[in-house]
Amino acid sequence: MPSRDRGAIGMRRRELITLLAVTAVMWPRATRAQQPRVPVIGFLTVGSPEDSTPELAAAFAKGLAELGYLVGNNVTIVMDVRLR
DSSP: OHHHHHHHHHHHHHHHHHHHHHHHHHHHHHHHHHSOOOOEEEEEEESOTTTOOHHHHHHHHHHHHHTTOOBTTTBEEEEEEEOO
């Protein structure tokens, strides 16, 4: 009888080790699948930071919103001003 108990425990141990191994392999894939990619749009203007017009950036964001993109929600805008 004691050999049967060890066999049952050994089988449970194998199942546990297999479950842990499969979980360890699949966990990173499941994590990546749950994180949707957010597009990043670069907004480049030429001039000085004082000359940059917030109205232009607001109009750009409004145009994106009309297409279904909400800044900070499903799209990110990176603004950069280059000197002349």
